[in-house]
Amino acid sequence: MKAVAVFPTRKQVSVIDHPEPRVESSTHVKLRAVAIGICGTDREICAFHYGTPPRGADHLVLGHEMLGEVVEVGSDVRNFRRGDLAVPMVRRPCRHETCPACRAGRQDFCFTGDFTERGIKHRHGYMGEFVVDDEQFMVPVPPALRDVAVLVEPLTIAEKALLQIRDVQKRLPWTCPVQAAAAGIPHQCHTALVLGAGPVGLLGAMALVVAGFRTFVYSREPLPNRKAEIVSMFGATYVSSSAHDVDALASMVGSIDLVYEAVGAASLAFDVIRVLGTNGVFVLTGVPGRKAPISIDGELIMRNLVLRNQAVFGTVNAGRDAFEAAIADLSVFVARWPDAVQALFTNQLAIDDAPAKLLDGRNSIKDVIRYA
Ligand code: BGC
Numbered sequence: 001m002k003a004v005a006v007f008p009t010r011k012q013v014s015v016i017d018h019p020e021p022r023v024e025s026s027t028h029v030k031l032r033a034v035a036i037g038i039c040g041t042d043r044e045i046c047a048f049h050y051g052t053p054p055r056g057a058d059h060l061v062l063g064h065e066m067l068g069e070v071v072e073v074g075s076d077v078r079n080f081r082r083g084d085l086a087v088p089m090v091r092r093p094c095r096h097e098t099c100p101a102c103r104a105g106r107q108d109f110c111f112t113g114d115f116t117e118r119g120i121k122h123r124h125g126y127m128g129e130f131v132v133d134d135e136q137f138m139v140p141v142p143p144a145l146r147d148v149a150v151l152v153e154p155l156t157i158a159e160k161a162l163l164q165i166r167d168v169q170k171r172l173p174w175t176c177p178v179q180a181a182a183a184g185i186p187h188q189c190h191t192a193l194v195l196g197a198g199p200v201g202l203l204g205a206m207a208l209v210v211a212g213f214r215t216f217v218y219s220r221e222p223l224p225n226r227k228a229e230i231v232s233m234f235g236a237t238y239v240s241s242s243a244h245d246v247d248a249l250a251s252m253v254g255s256i257d258l259v260y261e262a263v264g265a266a267s268l269a270f271d272v273i274r275v276l277g278t279n280g281v282f283v284l285t286g287v288p289g290r291k292a293p294i295s296i297d298g299e300l301i302m303r304n305l306v307l308r309n310q311a312v313f314g315t316v317n318a319g320r321d322a323f324e325a326a327i328a329d330l331s332v333f334v335a336r337w338p339d340a341v342q343a344l345f346t347n348q349l350a351i352d353d354a355p356a357k358l359l360d361g362r363n364s365i366k367d368v369i370r371y372a
Contacts (some may be wrong), residue, residue, distance in 0.1 A: 003355045005059040006045055013046045013355045018061060018124075021132035026076035029138050031068025031086055031131045035150035036369040038358060039065055040118060040198060046358045049289060052121050062128030064090045064119040065153040067141065077135045083282030085141040087327075088133050091317045092123065105136070108160065108317035117317070123124070127354065128340030129371065140210060145330055147339055150368055155326040156318035161260060161283045162211060163322060168281055168311050176257075177212030183196040186268040189214050190257040193249075195272060197238070199366045200285060201262035201294050202344060205236050206333050208260065211363045216253050218272075226343070227365070233340035234333070241268075247293045250275035256279070264288045267271040284314040324349075 003018035015240035023030050042062050045051030053060040070084045080086060091101030094114035101109035118133075119125015141149045166178045175183075177190050194205045201217060208215045215236040221227060228238035239249055250256065255277035261269050264286025274297065276282050304310060318326075333341050347367040349357055357367050 001129040001173060002303060002351050003061045003124075004063065004351060004358070005061050005127075006048075007059045007307060007317075008025070008048055008053065009058060011048055011264065013062075013358055015060070015352055015355060016061075018128055020130050020143065022280070023074055023132055025345070027073040027135050028071040028074040028132050029068070029070055029077055029080050029135050031088065031127070032071045033129055033131065033369070033371050034067045034069055034085070035371070036063050036067075036127050037065030037150045037154065037199075038354065038361070038364075038367045038369070039154060040200075040361075043358055043361050044289075045120065045353050047208070048353075049121075054122055054124060057124075060119070061124035061127055062119050062171055063125035064117065065144070065150060066126035066131065067149040067152070068126075068131055070320060072250065074135075079140060080138065081142075084306065085143060085146060085149065086138040087141055087149060088118070088126065089137045089139065089320070089323060090117050090120070092118070092137070096210050098157065106319050107321075108319045114280075119183065127351070127369065129351075139320060139327065142331070143325060145327065145334070148330060148334060149327070151199075151330060151341070151344065151366065152323060152326045153318075154199045154321040154366070155203040155207065157200050157262075157285050157315070157331060158207045158260065159322040159325040159329065160318040161204070161285065161315050162207060163325065164313065164315060165258065165283065168313070172279060177361070181211040191251060191253060191277075192258040192260060193218060193256050193272070195219075195259065195261045195268060196238075196263035197221070197231065198262060199344060201260075202227065202365065204260050204262055206234050206337070207329050208258070209235050210329055210332050210336075213258065216249075218249055223262065230340050230343045230365075233343070234337045246271045246275060255280075259283065261286055266291075267294045270294065270301065273312070276302070276304065276308070278308040278310075280310050282310065282312040284312070287314070325354060 001020045005016045090108045093107040116122040169176045192208040194217045197219035222242045231238040259282045263286045346364045
C-alpha cells in the first residue's frame with residue numbers, strides 16, 4: 001500500500017510502498033482509512049525537529065490522526081465488527097513493570113518516557129491505507145460523525161485538559177462551568193482565553209464554549225481573517241495580538257479564569273501568565289522549539305501564583321476518557337455549528353499530494369487525506 005514516510009538521515013519526505021499490515025492476533029482490528037489528518041507535529045517531524053523511526057528502520061510512516069472503517073477483526077475482538085468506524089489512539093505503554101501509569105492503561109501519563117507513539121516515536125503511524133492494532137487502542141465512533149471524526153484526536157488534547165481542570169477546580173466549593181456542564185446544570189459564566197488559532201486552539205475554544213466559558217481566542221493574524229470568522233461562528237471572540245498587546249487584552253477581557261495555551265511559544269505564555277485571574281488555571285499544551293532563553297518577571301509571576309491561588313499545568317497526549325469526551329463534544333459542535341466545523345477543513349488531499357502539504361502548511365487549518 002502507499003504510505004507517507006519521513007527519512008530523517010536522508011532528510012526526505014515521500015510516498016513509499018509499505019507492506020499492508022495484517023491481523024496477526026486474536027485481539028487485532030484492521031482499519032481501512034477513511035480520513036487522515038495532518039497536524040503541526042507532522043510538519044515538525046517533516047522539518048526533522050523530532051520524530052523517531054521504529055528501531056532498525058531508516059524511515060517513519062507519519063500520521064497519528066485517523067478515522068478508519070473496520071474491515072477485519074481477530075476472533076477475540078468483542079467491541080468492533082466489520083463496517084464500524086473507529087479512531088485509533090496514539091500512545092502505547094512502556095514495558096516497565098514499575099510504571100504505574102502504563103500498567104494502569106494510562107500511558108499518556110507514562111513516568112519512564114519509554115512509551116512509543118504511532119507516527120511520532122518508534123512506531124509507524126497511520127498515513128497509509130490500512131492500519132492494524134489491538135482492540136484496546138481503538139475507540140468506536142458513531143456513523144453520524146463519519147465526515148468529521150478525523151478531528152477527534154486533535155480535540156482530545158483539549159478534552160484531557162478539561163478533565164484535569166475539572167479535577168483542579170474541585171478545590172473551589174462552588175460550581176464552575178466545567179463541573180456544571182458535566183452535570184448538565186446551568187452555571188455562572190467564567191472567562192477562558194485560548195492562545196493560538198490553529199486546529200488545537202480552535203477545537204479547544206469550541207470545547208470551552210460548550211463547557212460554558214465566555215471564550216476569547218488570541219492569535220497573531222490581524223483582522224479580518226478566516227480564523228476570526230470561524231471563531232465568531234461558534235460564539236467566541238477573536239482578538240489579534242497585532243492590534244492588542246497582552247495588557248490591552250487583559251483590560252478588554254476582564255478577569256481570566258482559564259488560559260488554554262496552544263501555540264508553543266514560551267514568550268507569549270509567560271507574558272499571558274502575568275494576567276491570569278484569581279483562582280485561575282493556566283494549561284500549557286504547546287511544545288516550544290529550543291530557542292534562546294527568554295527573560296520573564298519571575299517575581300511577579302510567583303507572587304501572583306501564591307496570592308491568587310493559581311494553578312499551572314502542562315498536558316500531553318490523551319487517554320480513552322478524553323477520546324470519548326471528544327466524540328461526545330464533536331457531536332455537539334456539529335449540531336450547533338456545522339459551518340464552523342466544516343470551515344476547519346482547508347484542503348482535502350489524495351495521499352500523493354500529502355508530502356507537498358506537509359512541507360508547506362501556509363493558510364491551512366486542518367488538511368486531510370481522504371479516501372473514497
Ligand atoms: C499528539 C499527541 C502526542 C504529542 C507528542 C501531538 O501532536 O496529538 O498525541 O502525544 O504530539 O508527541
